[in-house]
Amino acid sequence: MFQVLVNGIIVGGIYALITIGFNLIYSAVRFYHLAYGAVGILGAYLTYQIQKFIFETQGGGLITGFLFGLLISSIVTGMLGILIWKFLYRPLRKNGASNVSMIVASFGLLIILQNLIGLIFGQSAKTIRLSEVTTQGYEFLSASITKNQILILIVTLVSVFVFELFLHRTKIGTAIRAVGQNSQLAAVVGVKTEKVIYITFFIASFLSVLASSLIALEISLKPTYGLMLILKVIVASIIGGIGSMRGALVGGLMLGVAENFGAYYFGSQWQDTVAFGLLVIFLLVRPQGLFKK
Amino acid sequence: MNKQKHILLATMLTVVVALVLGGCSTKVANLSQEKIKLGYVGPLTGDLASIGNDEKRAIQLALTASGRTDIEVIFEDSHCNGQAGSNAAQKLVNVDQVQLIMGAGCSDATLAMLPIIQQGQVVLFSSLSTSPELTKVGGEYFFRNAPSDDKATEVLAKLIKNKKIALVSENNDFGQAFLNDLKVKLAEFDTTPVADEIFNTGTTDYKTILQKVKESKAEVLAVISNSPVSNGLVIKQAKELGLEMAYYGTDSIAGSEFSDTAQDAAEGVYAILVAANTADDRVNKLLQLYENTYLEGPASDAYTVLSYDRMNIVLKAIDAVGYDAEAIRNYLHTINYDGLAGYTSFDENGDSSILPLVLRFEDGELVPVQQ
Numbered sequence: 005m006f007q008v009l010v011n012g013i014i015v016g017g018i019y020a021l022i023t024i025g026f027n028l029i030y031s032a033v034r035f036y037h038l039a040y041g042a043v044g045i046l047g048a049y050l051t052y053q054i055q056k057f058i059f060e061t062q063g064g065g066l067i068t069g070f071l072f073g074l075l076i077s078s079i080v081t082g083m084l085g086i087l088i089w090k091f092l093y094r095p096l097r098k099n100g101a102s103n104v105s106m107i108v109a110s111f112g113l114l115i116i117l118q119n120l121i122g123l124i125f126g127q128s129a130k131t132i133r134l135s136e137v138t139t140q141g142y143e144f145l146s147a148s149i150t151k152n153q154i155l156i157l158i159v160t161l162v163s164v165f166v167f168e169l170f171l172h173r174t175k176i177g178t179a180i181r182a183v184g185q186n187s188q189l190a191a192v193v194g195v196k197t198e199k200v201i202y203i204t205f206f207i208a209s210f211l212s213v214l215a216s217s218l219i220a221l222e223i224s225l226k227p228t229y230g231l232m233l234i235l236k237v238i239v240a241s242i243i244g245g246i247g248s249m250r251g252a253l254v255g256g257l258m259l260g261v262a263e264n265f266g267a268y269y270f271g272s273q274w275q276d277t278v279a280f281g282l283l284v285i286f287l288l289v290r291p292q293g294l295f296k297k
Numbered sequence: 298m299n300k301q302k303h304i305l306l307a308t309m310l311t312v313v314v315a316l317v318l319g320g321c322s323t324k325v326a327n328l329s330q331e332k333i334k335l336g337y338v339g340p341l342t343g344d345l346a347s348i349g350n351d352e353k354r355a356i357q358l359a360l361t362a363s364g365r366t367d368i369e370v371i372f373e374d375s376h377c378n379g380q381a382g383s384n385a386a387q388k389l390v391n392v393d394q395v396q397l398i399m400g401a402g403c404s405d406a407t408l409a410m411l412p413i414i415q416q417g418q419v420v421l422f423s424s425l426s427t428s429p430e431l432t433k434v435g436g437e438y439f440f441r442n443a444p445s446d447d448k449a450t451e452v453l454a455k456l457i458k459n460k461k462i463a464l465v466s467e468n469n470d471f472g473q474a475f476l477n478d479l480k481v482k483l484a485e486f487d488t489t490p491v492a493d494e495i496f497n498t499g500t501t502d503y504k505t506i507l508q509k510v511k512e513s514k515a516e517v518l519a520v521i522s523n524s525p526v527s528n529g530l531v532i533k534q535a536k537e538l539g540l541e542m543a544y545y546g547t548d549s550i551a552g553s554e555f556s557d558t559a560q561d562a563a564e565g566v567y568a569i570l571v572a573a574n575t576a577d578d579r580v581n582k583l584l585q586l587y588e589n590t591y592l593e594g595p596a597s598d599a600y601t602v603l604s605y606d607r608m609n610i611v612l613k614a615i616d617a618v619g620y621d622a623e624a625i626r627n628y629l630h631t632i633n634y635d636g637l638a639g640y641t642s643f644d645e646n647g648d649s650s651i652l653p654l655v656l657r658f659e660d661g662e663l664v665p666v667q668q
Contacts, residue, residue, distance in 0.1 A: 007504075007508045007538075008505050008508055011502070011504040011505050011508070012505075015502050128553070128554045128557070129525075129526040129529070129554045129557060129558055130557070131529075131557055131558050131560065133560065136560075136561065137561050138533055138536050138537060138559075138560065138561050138562040139537070140536065140537060140538075140539040141537050141538065141539070143539075148537065148538050148539055150537050222501075222502075223501035223502065223530060224501075224526060224529070224530065224557075224558050226526065228499075229501075232499065232501075264502075264504075264505045267505040267506060268505050268508070268509065271494065271495055272494060272495060272496040272497065272500060272503075272505065272506045273468045273495045273496060273497050275497070275500070276497065
């Protein structure tokens with residue numbers, strides 16, 4: 005039983021981590037950036053490629069390669085995030101596209117990115133590893149937990165803490181929230197709206213690579229994982245309250261735990277039914293989510 | 298009205314003339330060469346093109362080795378789908394008038410070809426189609442030396458009978474058909490699994506399922522999935538959870554994505570699959586010949602071997618009873634051919650005596666286990 009809870013928390017941590025960035029973008033631009041999952045996966049593929057390059061040809065260690073790859077691919081993908089805003093979403097917004105059009109466009113981008121990933125890196129699964137041997141996890145109160153999982157938990161908790169502070173205690177964080185609430189008014193009082201959105205897209209895309217690369221440690225990488233992730237992210241985001249950092253953490257954890265207990269009691273084939281059942285319940289009972297004011 | 302009639306008449310006349318001339322030219326060609334024409338239908342392009350290509354090359358190698366210049370194989374592409382397979386069979390049976398077709402590759406294509414070969418009374422001999430459905434509907438002209446998928450359940454059930462077994466299967470056609478068949482075979486040995494978990498295609502997190510497996514205190518875990526990645530993730534996560542048991546998998550374990558995903562956790566995992574028995578020297582010689590001839594190794598050693606055996610069996614049959622579908626059909630039921638894949642004989646459904654092998658991961662390679 006305790007093991008099931010631990011499994012749920014770890015999977016939930018992954019969902020939470022990737023939901024943070026998604027919520028950040030939503031805070032600033034108020035639409036669902038569905039391609040977000042695929043952007044993260046693309047970044048994770050870059051991490052994989054760089055790690056492989058360093059490990060195989062430069063004689064570096066797996067961990068060095070991973071950290072180095074993570075740094076480069078996060079920055080590169082962060083830039084990509086900016087380009088996506090600049091060349092896709094911004095022109096659409098300028099032409100007065102509705103939020104529905106924006107979602108359709110972002111879904112189109114998701115498909116394009118998934119196919120591009122398949123084209124560049126191949127359709128077969130890739131695994132990022134931090135050590136050459138698979139080790140049994142640490143025993144903790146009769147539950148087993150691996151190093152990778154501890155890493156995921158720590159990174160998630162730290163990220164939530166940092167981003168919660170960032171949004172509420174820094175100038176740029178306040179600006180992001182202001183742009184999200186009313187971009188025209190924010191512009192009137194002197195907030196550089198464009199710049200704020202660029203920064204948001206950079207940070208969120210950066211974060212998505214971090215999350216996706218950690219996910220790759222657990223479940224490997226396939227080009228189509230972007231869609232799978234974004235579906236979970238949307239559920240977690242709605243449960244927690246879209247746009248909230250604390251909401252991302254709690255929503256992600258709730259989803260992960262519910263999925264795993266669902267799998268334990270009803271069988272794994274009902275896992276997704278539990279996840280989306282939870283979504284429906286929240287939409288009916290508390291559509292604003294747990295942390296939305 | 299009158300003008301239209303003229304045009305119609307002219308068109309019909311042209312078609313008739315074309316048909317007559319076409320027919321003549323084929324006949325002339327037949328007379329000049331007098332070759333025995335065999336048909337081949339397989340996936341020469343598309344998803345399984347690499348295997349189709351292996352089959353084609355194996356046929357050519359066997360033909361060259363036999364020194365027979367009076368035999369010609371007409372290669373047709375099934376694209377791994379029913380429509381193309383059926384078109385190819387129509388052409389081979391009605392236009393080329395072959396007595397025997399080697400193929401098809403994918404079971405879908407083979408199933409679609411059956412009505413045509415039964416109608417035309419032509420032998421169909423597959424080295425790649427493994428669907429259990431073919432045992433039931435193959436008919437008297439269908440043969441295969443690729444083992445039906447339910448042979449794998451037979452082999453697996455014998456290996457793990459009378460143990461505490463946990464089954465983890467994928468929620469798709471392959472997974473559930475294999476699972477149900479395996480449970481029936483295990484019931485014959487009075488064995489009931491202690492855990493039976495099903496997961497949806499594309500699942501990535503198996504820890505909770507594996508927790509239930511752990512609680513069941515099973516000694517054996519059989520993973521039934523045709524996704525190499527799912528197999529890899531299950532094995533990897535099982536080792537991380539500290540599940541100490543024997544692991545068995547289906548043929549998808551041979552996919553490189555399995556070892557890429559499971560990495561060192563793959564060590565010691567058993568797989569039941571059609572494989573080339575590299576303990577046999579003749580097999581290694583063939584694989585070497587393949588590489589020397591085509592400057593690359595085959596995509597699948599196993600199907601290269603089966604296709605090579607098939608061509609030799611066909612040649613033997615033609616030598617013994619001549620090139621006639623009915624005579625060949627009767628002859629194939631009597632043989633016990635000592636080939637590279639083992640001894641081949643056929644039962645009344647056209648299924649062969651070839652069984653899948655048991656292999657084990659040792660130092661990252663799948664090696665046959667001596668039984």
